[in-house]
Amino acid sequence: VPTxxxxxxxxxxxxxxxxxxxxxxxxxxxxxxxxxxHEEVYVTQPHGFVQKEQENKVxxxxxxxxxxxxxxxxxxxxxxxxAQGFLNSPTxxxxxxxxxxxxLLIIVLYVDDMLLTEHNxxxxxxxxxxxxxxxxxxxxxxxxxxxxxxxxxxxxGIALCQTKYIETLLCRFS
Numbered sequence: 379v380p381t382x383x384x385x386x387x388x389x390x391x392x393x394x395x396x397x398x399x400x401x402x403x404x405x406x407x408x409x410x411x412x413x414x415x416h417e418e419v420y421v422t423q424p425h426g427f428v429q430k431e432q433e434n435k436v437x438x439x440x441x442x443x444x445x446x447x448x449x450x451x452x453x454x455x456x457x458x459x460x461a462q463g464f465l466n467s468p469t470x471x472x473x474x475x476x477x478x479x480x481x482l483l484i485i486v487l488y489v490d491d492m493l494l495t496e497h498n499x500x501x502x503x504x505x506x507x508x509x510x511x512x513x514x515x516x517x518x519x520x521x522x523x524x525x526x527x528x529x530x531x532x533x534x535g536i537a538l539c540q541t542k543y544i545e546t547l548l549c550r551f552s
Contacts, residue, residue, distance in 0.1 A: 384525075385470065386467075386470050386472055386473045386486045387486055387488075387493065387524070387525070387527075388538075390484055390486050390493060390495055391529070391536045391538065393484065393495070394495040394536060395535040395536045397497045398497070398533070399495050399496060399497040400495065400502075400520050400521075400531050401493055401494070401495045401520065401521040401529070401531065401536065402493070402494050402495065402502055402506070402517075402518075402519065402520060402521060403491065403492070403493055403518040403519065403520070403521045403522075403524060404491070404492040404493075404494070404506070404509065404515050404516065404517055404518060405490055405491060405492075405515060405516040405518055406490050406491075406492055406509075406513050406514075406515045407490070407513070407514040407515060407516070418438060419438070419439045420436040420437065420438050420439070421436060421437055421439060422436055422437075423435065423436065423437055424437075458512055458513075459474050459485070462476065462508070463476045463478055464476045464483075464485065472486055472487045472488055473485070473486055474486075474487070481496065481498065481501055482496065482497065483495075483496045483501060483505060484496070488525070491524065492509075492515075493521060493524070526540060526542070526543045527539070527540055527543075528540070528541060528542065
């Protein structure tokens with residue numbers, strides 16, 4: 379996991395704990411198919427779809443897909459979030475912030491996972507409904523396990539621990 383992503387997650391949890399809010403987790407299905415290319419990318423014709431007598435032609439991609447090195451960047455530059463009023467951090471490519479009309483909504487993206495926090499519960503409910511209408515997604519509720527870290531959200535803060543990870547290392551290396 380890139381360091382910048384973990385920094386964003388830790389910062390989000392600290393800010394949420396300070397404001398007494400919760401962190402929610404969403405899983406966006408077919409994530410990279412939601413990223414548009416702003417550059418020309420060509421691939422060979424997929425097996426089973428090769429045109430007869432045009433075998434030497436290539437296909438120009440309009441959307442990203444898993445396995446392309448450009449796919450994560452295309453997803454992180456998602457136009458949907460910008461259209462919703464989010465600003466992408468210039469230093470943390472996975473961090474998005476929307477601050478308008480006494481609303482502070484923060485998102486951290488990592489591949490197909492989205493973490494979000496807001497001190498107003500109704501804003502979270504409304505934004506999740508908007509996301510669900512735009513993307514196929516699963517609402518995983520409050521953040522409890524992510525990238526090998528267990529999160530315990532309480533009224534007085536958020537506790538992070540890596541018990542499972544430590545136990546796995548102990549078993550693996552005796």
